[in-house]
Amino acid sequence: MSDERIITAAMVTTGKKSYGKYLQELVEKSKETGMEIETVIGDTAYSEKENTQYASQNELQLIAKLNPNTTHGIRKKENEFEFNKDAGMYVFKAGHLAIRNARTG
Numbered sequence: 845m846s847d848e849r850i851i852t853a854a855m856v857t858t859g860k861k862s863y864g865k866y867l868q869e870l871v872e873k874s875k876e877t878g879m880e881i882e883t884v885i886g887d888t889a890y891s892e893k894e895n896t897q898y899a900s901q902n903e904l905q906l907i908a909k910l911n912p913n914t915t916h917g918i919r920k921k922e923n924e925f926e927f928n929k930d931a932g933m934y935v936f937k938a939g940h941l942a943i944r945n946a947r948t949g
Contacts, residue, residue, distance in 0.1 A: 852877050852879050853877070854870075862889055864889035864892050865894075867892075867898065868895070868898050881904060882904065882905060884899060884904055885907045885908070886908045887908060888909045888910070888911050889908075890908040891906070891908040893914070895908075928941070
């Protein structure tokens with residue numbers, strides 16, 4: 845969007861694929877119209893690793909809330925803890941029991 849609040853590039857998708865994948869294409873379309881781009885503002889979908897790398901390589905400021913998967917990571921099924929009812933504690937896959945049972949809040 846320009847200073848005059850004119851949209852310089854747009855794309856219509858089916859909604860089956862993350863629209864964050866189209867950031868580079870939208871930036872290039874805006875550049876083709878003669879826009880000088882310094883900042884890109886988007887939602888969580890635009891905070892993908894490829895987009896942040898593209899922004900840094902092209903000296904763009906990307907303003908987008910980070911995806912929770914990016915900030916907290918994704919725990920694989922084999923790395924999850926299991927609850928041992930007899931001990932009343934969580935057990936890691938290697939068989940290690942939790943050291944203590946803490947309640948907060």
